[in-house]
Amino acid sequence: MWDRAHKCPRSRERSPVSDADIASWPAAPRGIAFGGDYNPEQWDERVWLDDVRLMGEAGVGLVSVGIFSWALLEPAPGRFEFGWLDRVLDLLHRHGVSVDLATPTAAPPAWLYEAHRDAWVVDADGRRLGPGSRGAMCPSSPAYRDAAVAIAGALAQRYAEHPAVVMWHVHNEYGAPVSQCHCEHSQQAFRAWLRARFGDVDALNAAWGTAFWGQTYASLEQVRTPAAAATMLNPSQRLDYARFSDAELRECFVLERDVLHAAARRLPVTTNFMATSSPGTDYWQWAREVDLVSNDHYLTAERDDAHVMLAMDADLTRSLAGGRPWLLMEHSTSAVNWQPRNLAKRAGEMARNTLSHVARGADGALFFQWRASRRGAEKFHSAMVPHAGTDTRVWREVAELGADLERLAEVAGSRTRAEVAVLWDWESNWAAASGWHPSVDLDQRERTEAFYSQLWRDGVSCDFVHPGDDLAGYRLVIAPQTYLLSAQSAKNLDDYVRSGGQLVVSYFSGVVDEHDAVHPEGLSGPLGATLGLRVEEFAPLRETQQVRLTGALGELSGDVWAEHVVLDGAEVLAHFADGPATGGPAVTRQRHEAGTAWYVATRLGACGIEALLAAVYAEAGVVTAPPAGGLEVVRRDAAEASYVFALNHGEEEQELLVHGTELLSGAAVAGRLSVPAGSVRVVRTDPHPSRR
Incomplete structure (x- = not known):
């Protein structure tokens, strides 16, 4: 049973397993990882053979498995059914595809909702948010935490030594769809967090300025979460409640991470961030807890500057990683399904988006998802294998992108630097x-x-x-x-x-x-x-x-x-x-x-x-290099080589002055490089003088 007395409002120390024992990157696949979320449970097993065949054609080397499969893995409390997942992992391994295995704790099963109605999220207006949508339970609920740790432990015990599994993926997009809860578990946890932060009620009153509007508390037991009220709530209270809510989610991650770290084979553990689009999550704190930083990014497609906002998101993710390589865990091959108008990507845009992330430090690029769903809320979300099948532009571009990333394998491990x-x-x-x-x-x-x-x-x-x-x-x-x-x-x-x-x-x-x-x-x-x-x-x-x-x-x-x-x-x-x-x-x-x-x-x-x-x-003393006609130029440096990424977001062909070898074609470049409209070129050059 998880013990509330051990709570701390600040980031906990890392797990007792030495950081030196845990890799900061999966051992496989080599080079730039390529793949996506794979949800075989949505399909008849006869489709799985077609899936692995097509993954081979596209050059897929890494897939995330099991993210929303809790109800199938544990159909009743404590009763685990792993047969189907055994077959999936064995099949992927036989076909050379590595697995980022997820703990499915973002999708609590119906039995957990039914047995623990007290763990349902309560919003600021007092509404209890039950099952039937994208899963969410109160992160302060002991029942939810116990169940999450149990399923994570069961997965670790069974699959830590499976040869297909190269890393762990905890939960999914913490903070989405909700990041705050006002149930009674949260009330109690908030008071415990405040006690650890302030020590006593006098310090809290001073910090929150409760003398204003007569809000002074006589004891911490009188404090509640800042839910609906008659007018403006105390802003200092709201700020600490935001800190508390983020800390509760992070503790849930740490509990699962520590179980996975304790497994016989110590694999890197991550959870997918949403760098610029998750306002309730302090990723500076989270980045200290993951073994490698991974991120989900989706264009706001109607923005004319969507490619600039993509670059901003990638730069923030690289910064969270401390400049080290990071993993693009999710992005889309074409349209998403939740925006007011879900614009499809134009020819070449998928590769340009992907390689922009790579240019800014990503050593892997995965999509949501492998095969387009026929049912459910995201059935109109694009995928690597679209509804129209493989005789499509999207599929051909997916396969071409996989080949391009293989050609860029040597870029892995290099760094994008900034002044x-x-x-x-x-x-x-x-x-x-x-x-x-x-x-x-x-x-x-x-x-x-x-x-x-x-x-x-x-x-x-x-x-x-x-x-x-x-x-x-x-x-x-x-x-x-x-x-x-x-x-x-x-x-x-x-x-x-x-x-x-x-x-x-x-x-x-x-x-x-x-x-x-x-x-x-x-x-x-x-x-x-x-x-x-x-x-x-x-x-x-x-x-x-x-x-x-x-x-x-x-x-x-x-x-x-x-x-x-x-x-x-x-x-x-x-x-x-x-x-x-x-x-x-x-x-x-x-x-x-x-x-x-x-x-x-x-x-x-x-x-x-x-x-x-x-x-x-x-x-x-900052040197500028304004992109001509939409030609974005980004550099990654390694000890023995530098790589210039030229991404043409414009409607006309552009030229870049550079010397070296263009990696996507293998052609030598002696001065002038042509970059067609909508295309990307990557040139290996001599090392930057300042990096020698």
């Missing part, structure tokens, strides 16, 4: 989402996308970092809108600047501390000294209002936001020419002995960000 970093902090995102802020138009995600998109247009590779990370290796760090910033993280940024770094800070950053309390220094917080200014008052704009900026950066415009900024050493690069802060500083620069801090007090459009970053690049 620019963008701050990304899930806790700040949670605090920013609490409501009742000066403008409904404040949007951390929008500002992050805006700055990232300009970096992409400038051909500048970037990593993502937490504000408390070591920043010494970066020439430039950008804080697009980091609302929550602890004093310790603010000092880290200040140390970075004073040591020679270039820091760009956009508005509404550093306003509150880790408890969502306004910093004692005021609205500019502890960053004010770094920036050489203080923010006296926010001056948000009307919905359609714009402001003009004049100064050294040229004639620019902003919208959404303005501020009354008082200088304390900073120089002004642009003034507000009109609006509520007319005449005041809009863009500033504070030079320190070694580095420089830049501040932006309005929402700049694309032209404004372009002008600002051009000035910053010049001081930071």
